[in-house]
Amino acid sequence: MNRTVLAVGALIALAVIGILFLGLGKNPNQIESPLLGRVAPSFALREVGTGKTIGLEQFRGKPVVLNFWATWCGPCYEEHPVLVANARNLGSSVQFVGVVFQDTEEKIQRFLNDRGSSYPTVIDEAGKTAIAYGIGGVPETFFLDSTGKIVGKHDGPLTTDDLRANLAKAMGQ
Amino acid sequence: MVAAAMLAAALAFGQAAQVPDAAQFVGPPQGRPLAGEELKERTQYIGGLLRCPVCQGLSVSDSPAEMAVNMKKQVGELLARGYTEEQILQYFEHSYGQFVLLKPKFQGVNALVWLLPVIVLVLGAAVVFMKMRKLAQPSVAAAPAPPAPAEDPYVARVREMVGGGK
Numbered sequence: 001m002n003r004t005v006l007a008v009g010a011l012i013a014l015a016v017i018g019i020l021f022l023g024l025g026k027n028p029n030q031i032e033s034p035l036l037g038r039v040a041p042s043f044a045l046r047e048v049g050t051g052k053t054i055g056l057e058q059f060r061g062k063p064v065v066l067n068f069w070a071t072w073c074g075p076c077y078e079e080h081p082v083l084v085a086n087a088r089n090l091g092s093s094v095q096f097v098g099v100v101f102q103d104t105e106e107k108i109q110r111f112l113n114d115r116g117s118s119y120p121t122v123i124d125e126a127g128k129t130a131i132a133y134g135i136g137g138v139p140e141t142f143f144l145d146s147t148g149k150i151v152g153k154h155d156g157p158l159t160t161d162d163l164r165a166n167l168a169k170a171m172g173q
Numbered sequence: 174m175v176a177a178a179m180l181a182a183a184l185a186f187g188q189a190a191q192v193p194d195a196a197q198f199v200g201p202p203q204g205r206p207l208a209g210e211e212l213k214e215r216t217q218y219i220g221g222l223l224r225c226p227v228c229q230g231l232s233v234s235d236s237p238a239e240m241a242v243n244m245k246k247q248v249g250e251l252l253a254r255g256y257t258e259e260q261i262l263q264y265f266e267h268s269y270g271q272f273v274l275l276k277p278k279f280q281g282v283n284a285l286v287w288l289l290p291v292i293v294l295v296l297g298a299a300v301v302f303m304k305m306r307k308l309a310q311p312s313v314a315a316a317p318a319p320p321a322p323a324e325d326p327y328v329a330r331v332r333e334m335v336g337g338g339k
Contacts, residue, residue, distance in 0.1 A: 005300055012293065019285065034270040041193035041268075053190055102239050124192070127243035132193035134268035135240075136226035 045122035063170035079157035202255030
């Protein structure tokens, strides 16, 4: 009897430890996006500065770096120069697009004037594009291949190394 | 496909911005459009089933965060267009995964959340039952009778004096 109870108890304890081990090995702030491997949700949003409507579909045929950010987000200040510099270096081979949500056009324009810009930035006024992409916190960046499929996602501020690693996937390298 | 064509047409005619539509992910509405008090109540209820992605353990209905407010607003819009509860939950799950559902689905590792308490309860009851049954049973092998105590020499002497030893 005591051995049976002990064995059952040990089994339960092992199962709980196993589950905790699996769970604790992950960063709770990084939830794998269910959108990976799927075609990116389509949108057409107004570009900050020009007022032109920019649609994701128009960039089909080349990899896209889709960066969700906001002027109230501290880490976005950190990654902005990385994005601007890499967009300049990569030229027309990769399309960078910034999507700003929960923000005002005036603040975004001031941010871009102060810190520079080398790619279009659109504004997601009702936050519906952010919801469709499962955004939890900014910055979050999606990497799309030339067919529009999401092949990578990065949570938090990007470094050039993160960007290159994800772009390699987007370019099928 | 339809959504992409609509977006292309919108761009061609220079129309207003378009955001991703639920129809892209969960198809056309399968219920009846709600309005008034019923819409308000259902929005509150379904918002209560969704986790606010920028909060700590709060539902979309309970959170004042802008993201939660936007999500709740979208729940209301989808209900007003005739989307069912199942379609709306599926729509949010499509973007955020099961993380967004406050009540996990009975599948995969999540099933343990439902099964473990039942398993532990059944095992506990079994242990208590077996222990009680063991306590109620008389012992199988009777305990040997205690050895007869050796007669006290004083008692033997008295016995001899009063009755001749018997």
